[in-house]
Amino acid sequence: MGDTMRLTVGVGLNIRTRIIDTEDGVIFDKTDKAHSFVNNFAYFLKHCLDGIGNSDGRSITNAAVPVAHQGWYSYSGCCGNYAGMDALGGAGDVTRGIVVGSSATPFAIAQYNMQALIGHGNGSGQLYYAATPTTVVPVFSDPNITFLVSRDFTNNYSTPIVVREIGIRGNPVYAQGNVYTATMQYCRDVVPEMTVGPAQVLNVQYILRTVM
Amino acid sequence: MDKIPAESGSTHTPNIGAIYEITVFDTEGKVKQVVKDEAKCFVRNFLRMMRYLFRNGFVLNCNNWVLPPPLYEDIRNLAGAIVQTSGRFLTGGSNPYPFNYAGAFVADGAAGDAGKGIVMGTDATPVTNDDYKLGAIIPHGTGAGQMSYDVVAFAPMSIAGNVLTIPISRMIANNTANPITFAEIGLYTVGGASMMILRDVISPAVVINPGEATLIAYRIVLNG
Numbered sequence: 001m002g003d004t005m006r007l008t009v010g011v012g013l014n015i016r017t018r019i020i021d022t023e024d025g026v027i028f029d030k031t032d033k034a035h036s037f038v039n040n041f042a043y044f045l046k047h048c049l050d051g052i053g054n055s056d057g058r059s060i061t062n063a064a065v066p067v068a069h070q071g072w073y074s075y076s077g078c079c080g081n082y083a084g085m086d087a088l089g090g091a092g093d094v095t096r097g098i099v100v101g102s103s104a105t106p107f108a109i110a111q112y113n114m115q116a117l118i119g120h121g122n123g124s125g126q127l128y129y130a131a132t133p134t135t136v137v138p139v140f141s142d143p144n145i146t147f148l149v150s151r152d153f154t155n156n157y158s159t160p161i162v163v164r165e166i167g168i169r170g171n172p173v174y175a176q177g178n179v180y181t182a183t184m185q186y187c188r189d190v191v192p193e194m195t196v197g198p199a200q201v202l203n204v205q206y207i208l209r210t211v212m
Numbered sequence: 213m214d215k216i217p218a219e220s221g222s223t224h225t226p227n228i229g230a231i232y233e234i235t236v237f238d239t240e241g242k243v244k245q246v247v248k249d250e251a252k253c254f255v256r257n258f259l260r261m262m263r264y265l266f267r268n269g270f271v272l273n274c275n276n277w278v279l280p281p282p283l284y285e286d287i288r289n290l291a292g293a294i295v296q297t298s299g300r301f302l303t304g305g306s307n308p309y310p311f312n313y314a315g316a317f318v319a320d321g322a323a324g325d326a327g328k329g330i331v332m333g334t335d336a337t338p339v340t341n342d343d344y345k346l347g348a349i350i351p352h353g354t355g356a357g358q359m360s361y362d363v364v365a366f367a368p369m370s371i372a373g374n375v376l377t378i379p380i381s382r383m384i385a386n387n388t389a390n391p392i393t394f395a396e397i398g399l400y401t402v403g404g405a406s407m408m409i410l411r412d413v414i415s416p417a418v419v420i421n422p423g424e425a426t427l428i429a430y431r432i433v434l435n436g
Contacts, residue, residue, distance in 0.1 A: 010226030010433075011254055011262075035374070035436050036227055042369060042376045042434050048265070049319045049380065049401070049432075050366040087266045109374040109436035145259045145341055149266060170266075208262060210254055210341050 013037070015166065015189055016205040019196060028194065034206065035107040036168075036187040044085065044172065044186070085186060087149070087170035089132045092120045094169075095183040097132030098151040098204050101165040104190055112185050114167050122156035127163075127196065129153060146209040153202040163194045166204050228254070231431045232397060232412055239423035251412050251430065253339040258409035260285045261317050264297070288344040289405040290327070297405045317401035317409060319380060321364040326352040328402050329364035330382040330428050336395040336413050343411045346398050354387040359394075359420070374436030385425035393417045397428055 089097030321329025335347020
């Protein structure tokens with residue numbers, strides 16, 4: 001099938017990573033192409049289009065515990081659910097929004113989790129997760145139509161922490177004989193190794209933008 | 213218009229792209245013409261709905277209504293009006309929970325429904341990402357200047373390496389007495405509002421003679 005056709009337009013996804021030092025300001029600023037979307041996102045997108053969910057028998061996979069579920073849920077009873085990724089996390093929430101990890105395992109579209117999630121906190125091996133978004137409000141920048149999701153991660157411990165992977169998670173509705181929510185991974189990217197020193201802040205932005 | 217996201221400083225294949233393929237069948241059902249190209253435009257509404265999806269969650273439980281206040285998006289509907297949508301569509305219900313919900317932007321048009329799913333039109337005005345409808349949609353029917361829209365079909369997704377494809381297609385037939393030329397196609401969806409998320413101009417335009425039909429397929433491609 002000709003889906004190997006090289007595409008040049010559509011929606012692009014970039015990652016911008018910055019490290020902010022409390023004394024020296026921005027000491028690292030880099031933007032890269034994202035690989036990002038994993039199978040769960042595609043299943044979700046298809047559900048949004050066909051309104052059926054498990055229409056072709058594929059399963060979504062829970063990030064927290066790798067259990068396959070039947071599909072996204074769509075309901076039309078007296079009350080119900082609407083499809084949303086629920087990907088805006090509050091401070092300390094590692095189940096929603098942008099998350100970071102330490103594994104450099106290459107991206108694969110079948111992945112359903114961070115390979116080595118860095119937990120939230122102020123202790124050893126942890127980063128403090130701010131809310132998503134934080135200081136950067138998602139905006140549309142005409143005419144290119146951009147929106148971004150942003151999150152700050154602060155190292156409040158006394159030793160550096162290395163970040164090699166980032167991703168986006170959410171808690172959408174899925175169907176498994178009934179209706180539940182679970183943590184699902186939508187995106188994962190391996191980024192150049194970044195060392196976040198004590199008292200430094202890592203800011204990560206996912207930037208979606210139309211490409212015409 | 214930037215060819216690539218300005219922040220990147222380098223070109224790359226879009227993470228979400230689309231391909232359209234138009235197959236014209238003659239009156240005997242034989243393939244007469246195939247047109248295939250990269251789809252040129254996810255329009256503004258698509259990005260707005262993506263933003264909606266990222267920002268919002270779900271509603272659950274009849275007896276313990278836990279509706280979070282939706283973070284609405286401004287969608288330009290097919291009439292050109294800016295409407296705030298939460299991505300759900302209303303299908304009735306009863307008090308005190310009068311709303312029913314489904315997918316965020318559903319394209320499952322039934323036979324005869326030219327307001328949802330793949331649609332075609334006659335306007336060759338170039339695409340911009342501000343487009344919110346086809347320039348001149350060809351309505352459903354068997355009268356002059358009309359085409360017969362079949363149901364929208366969703367084939368199973370396919371995965372090849374890190375590329376995942378979502379196929380959508382629709383058969384549209386000319387059951388009138390005269391040829392009909394179409395020069396644009398698009399994808400109409402319903403989710404809180406009726407909206408267009410994709411539009412493409414077909415050049416040269418395609419002629420469908422009486423008794424002929426065309427299968428229009430969009431394949432949304434996710435590149436990992």
